[in-house]
Amino acid sequence: MNLFIIFYQYSKLSLKTMLEYKFDRTFITLAIFFREMISVVVMFLILTRFLHIKDWQLFELFFLYSFLFLSYSLFIFLFAGIRDFDHMIHSGEFDRFLTRPLGLMFQIVASRVDYPATLGHGIVGIILFMFTASNVGIDWNIQNIIYYIIALIGGAIIQASIFMISASFSFWTIRVENLRNLIFFNSRRIAGYPISFYPSIIQKILIFVIPFAFVNYFPAQYYLGKEDIELFWGGYMYLTPFVGIIMFFIVYLFWKMGVRSYSSSGNSMY
Amino acid sequence: MAFIEVHDLVKEYKVNIRNKGLIGSIKSLLIPEYTMKSAVDGINFTIEEGETVGFIGPNGAGKSTTVKMLTGILVPTSGSITIGGLSPYKDRKLNTAKLGVVFGQRSQLWWDLPVIDTFDLLKYIYKIPENIHKSNIEHFSEILGLDEFIKQPVRQLSLGQRMRAEIAASLLHNPEIIFFDEPTIGLDVVAKEKIREFVKFINKERNTTMLFTTHDMVDIEKTCDRMIIIDHGKKIYDGTVEEIKDTYGGNRILSVEFGQNYENILMSGLELIEEKGNKKHFKFAKDDFQVSYLIQKLSQQYEILDITVQEPEIDGIIREIYQGGIKLNESLSGVC
Numbered sequence: 341m342n343l344f345i346i347f348y349q350y351s352k353l354s355l356k357t358m359l360e361y362k363f364d365r366t367f368i369t370l371a372i373f374f375r376e377m378i379s380v381v382v383m384f385l386i387l388t389r390f391l392h393i394k395d396w397q398l399f400e401l402f403f404l405y406s407f408l409f410l411s412y413s414l415f416i417f418l419f420a421g422i423r424d425f426d427h428m429i430h431s432g433e434f435d436r437f438l439t440r441p442l443g444l445m446f447q448i449v450a451s452r453v454d455y456p457a458t459l460g461h462g463i464v465g466i467i468l469f470m471f472t473a474s475n476v477g478i479d480w481n482i483q484n485i486i487y488y489i490i491a492l493i494g495g496a497i498i499q500a501s502i503f504m505i506s507a508s509f510s511f512w513t514i515r516v517e518n519l520r521n522l523i524f525f526n527s528r529r530i531a532g533y534p535i536s537f538y539p540s541i542i543q544k545i546l547i548f549v550i551p552f553a554f555v556n557y558f559p560a561q562y563y564l565g566k567e568d569i570e571l572f573w574g575g576y577m578y579l580t581p582f583v584g585i586i587m588f589f590i591v592y593l594f595w596k597m598g599v600r601s602y603s604s605s606g607n608s609m610y
Numbered sequence: 611m612a613f614i615e616v617h618d619l620v621k622e623y624k625v626n627i628r629n630k631g632l633i634g635s636i637k638s639l640l641i642p643e644y645t646m647k648s649a650v651d652g653i654n655f656t657i658e659e660g661e662t663v664g665f666i667g668p669n670g671a672g673k674s675t676t677v678k679m680l681t682g683i684l685v686p687t688s689g690s691i692t693i694g695g696l697s698p699y700k701d702r703k704l705n706t707a708k709l710g711v712v713f714g715q716r717s718q719l720w721w722d723l724p725v726i727d728t729f730d731l732l733k734y735i736y737k738i739p740e741n742i743h744k745s746n747i748e749h750f751s752e753i754l755g756l757d758e759f760i761k762q763p764v765r766q767l768s769l770g771q772r773m774r775a776e777i778a779a780s781l782l783h784n785p786e787i788i789f790f791d792e793p794t795i796g797l798d799v800v801a802k803e804k805i806r807e808f809v810k811f812i813n814k815e816r817n818t819t820m821l822f823t824t825h826d827m828v829d830i831e832k833t834c835d836r837m838i839i840i841d842h843g844k845k846i847y848d849g850t851v852e853e854i855k856d857t858y859g860g861n862r863i864l865s866v867e868f869g870q871n872y873e874n875i876l877m878s879g880l881e882l883i884e885e886k887g888n889k890k891h892f893k894f895a896k897d898d899f900q901v902s903y904l905i906q907k908l909s910q911q912y913e914i915l916d917i918t919v920q921e922p923e924i925d926g927i928i929r930e931i932y933q934g935g936i937k938l939n940e941s942l943s944g945v946c
Contacts, residue, residue: 346734353731357722360763432716438683440735441707603685603699 346442347450354453365456372460376409380464383532393537395567403472403564405532407556409465411495412528413458419500421452425507426517429602444599445592478563490581491559497584498555499524501591508591511598527552536568547576551587554580611695612656613819614680614787619689621650621675621843649675651843652689659786660817662810664830667840668932673823676840677789680821681711693787707736710785712777714792719764725775726760729782736783743782750778753808770801777805781812787819794826806832827851827924841932847945851924858927863920864892864904869913877907888915 358365383405387398396404416423425448428434437447478484506520527545531552535543546553554576561569562577569577627643629635650672657663665673678684679691682698682705691698696705719728726747733743751757754774759767767775773793780788790809794802810833813820822834830837831851839847847854864880868888875882879899880892894904901919908914 342734342737349731349734353720353723353727356727357720360722432713435678435683436711436713436716436718438702439681439706439709439711441703442735443703600685603683 343446343450346446350450351453355455358455369456369459372457373463376461376464379532380405380468393534396534397476399472399475400560400564400566401533402468403476404534404556404560406465406468406472407491407495407559408528408531409461409468411492411555412499413462413465414492415496415499415503416454416461417458418496419449419503420454420457421448421450422500422503422507423454424452425504426510426515429510434602438603445595476564484563487562488559491562494580494582494584495555495559497588498551498580501584501587502550504588504591504595508595508598511602523550531556534566534568536571543571547572551583554583611692613659613661613694614655614657615690615692616653616655616680617690619650619653619676619679619691620648620687621672621679621684622646622648622687648687648843650679650686650840653840653843653845655838655845655848657819657821659819660813661836662813662820662822662834664822664824664834664837665840666824666827666830666837666928671840672843673840674791677791677821677823681709681789682706707783708786710780710783710788712780712788712790712793714773714790714795717764717772717776718779719772719775721764724761724763725756725767725779728764728775728779732779732782738783742784746782746784747778750781753811754778754804770797770804773797773801773805774808777808781818784816785818787821790820790822790824792824793822794824794829802826802828809833827928831924839928839931846931849945854927855924858930859922859924860895860897861893861922862896862901863922864894864901865918865920866890866892866908866914867916869915872912875912877904880904 380402383401384398387393387401393401421428425434428437428448428451433451434444434448437444437451440447473480502524503520506516509516527550530538530542531546535546535553535557538546543553546557558572558576559580623646624644625647626638627645628638649670653672653676665676667673675684679686680693680698682702685699693705694708698705719725720731729743729747732738733740738746747756751760754777756775756778759771759775764772764775777790777793793809794805797805806829809820812818813833820833822829824830834851836849837847837851837854838845863883866889868890871888875890879894881894882890883893884891905917908917
């Protein structure tokens with residue numbers, strides 16, 4: 341309970357900081373919104389003019405796409421600290437966390453909330469969701485709504501885990517943000533289309549290596565039940581939250597190893 | 611058992627050897643070579659509750675590493691530390707609850723927000739009871755004059771104001787021990803003095819144990835009962851500032867302005883160390899000669915316009931210790 345209060349206090353201060361720079365942050369939010377919206381529009385043009393994906397309707401494809409935005413928005417809202425972790429190591433902020441009577445991961449997660457990115461991606465997600473959710477034949481009963489929320493949280497945790505792997509390298513002063521961005525954002529782009537569309541090797545990567553398939557494809561298939569789900573084991577559709585939790589747990593152990601190495605080797609620079 | 615006990619503390623770093631040139635860099639990348647460097651090499655000390663202790667030593671001597679181990683940021687390679695019976699890194703959360711840390715070069719205040727916002731956040735982080743939080747803020751505001759800027763964003767504060775807020779922030783939860791890592795760095799004389807007075811006051815008022823690392827000897831002289839000199843990872847002195855001063859501050863400087871430019875002023879006991887025209891500086895040992903005797907002798911032989919006597923500054927003595935000019939005498943009680 342106390343942790344929730346502290347988390348709330350931190351996010352209040354983050355919000356206040358944002359309001360200090362209303363003008364600037366509004367523009368950042370708009371910039372993110374338009375950048376992402378353009379990718380949606382480009383996808384729309386490609387899908388209406390050149391590309392037909394077997395059996396998938398336009399609304400269904402955008403319903404699939406909406407998961408990426410909403411879960412990314414949730415990830416940034418909850419875990420922006422993990423994204424910015426390497427900066428916390430270099431600036432010495434992490435040393436400060438070590439001198440406080442709270443869990444380290446909690447402080448990392450609580451100390452950053454990136455409202456512009458949350459809103460920028462979130463609004464795109466909400467627009468896509470609003471246009472598609474009622475047009476793809478989903479009965480929004482309680483069970484479906486609950487699964488939807490669980491799938492979003494699971495997807496956010498999967499993305500947090502991917503970022504945390506690269507965050508952990510900061511403990512050994514290895515900078516991998518560029519590699520991470522390369523892998524993360526390209527995988528995300530690929531996951532914008534149904535994975536059945538790709539060669540088997542890419543499908544396997546998106547299921548077992550960088551499990552973006554669990555962020556959008558399998559949850560969307562839970563609702564849409566398109567024919568190509570036959571290509572995969574049916575149980576995948578329910579696995580998103582478990583993949584998220586297991587992956588987070590494994591990555592957390594790696595991260596703990598990093599903390600141990602940091603405090604024993606002291607990469608801190610002064 | 612003392613409040614803080616440190617036994618045979620050792621901290622070794624793995625240092626990557628970088629080879630010269632492009633080929634060397636590629637080689638180090640592919641086949642990394644390491645050597646072990648000990649930053650702290652077998653340090654022992656104990657500190658009692660309510661003591662104020664200054665750690666000094668040249669850059670890279672191992673002070674900061676020692677403080678980082680005491681605060682639980684780093685884990686020792688070997689040796690042990692206990693603070694009030696707890697291990698700083700094994701019992702990190704318990705230990706840090708009663709610890710305050712002020713880093714002179716790093717802020718814990720939210721840069722874009724008013725000081726009071728950080729104070730509020732700390733209330734939740736340290737679970738400070740509302741009444742204590744409130745009375746502490748009032749109390750510190752009064753002594754440190756925080757009122758005039760507590761509602762201003764930190765980025766608009768002067769360095770002196772920021773340091774005052776920084777120290778208040780570290781004291782809000784009534785810590786039993788507080789670490790100051792170069793608390794007065796970059797401050798002007800007035801701001802430094804204000805901070806020293808406050809620190810002393812809190813030590814008297816609350817019996818808070820205080821540890822400093824600083825390069826400013828005046829900080830140590832004015833705030834610390836005791837100083838520990840660390841060099842090359844070893845403790846070389848642990849005692850009072852006074853003792854060092856009495857033992858090694860035996861020389862005085864006599865600066866004399868003569869009426870005309872005399873050549874070769876010879877007098878037993880006076881050693882010429884610097885001359886600029888009519889102005890000459892001599893060194894003498896205060897135990898061997900009385901100043902009055904020297905002045906009398908000089909004025910008998912020469913025409914004198916002005917004369918001053920200077921005590922050597924502690925800074926100079928410490929500098930000589932670092933540079934190996936002064937070998938600490940075994941007979942001193944604080945020498946290790």
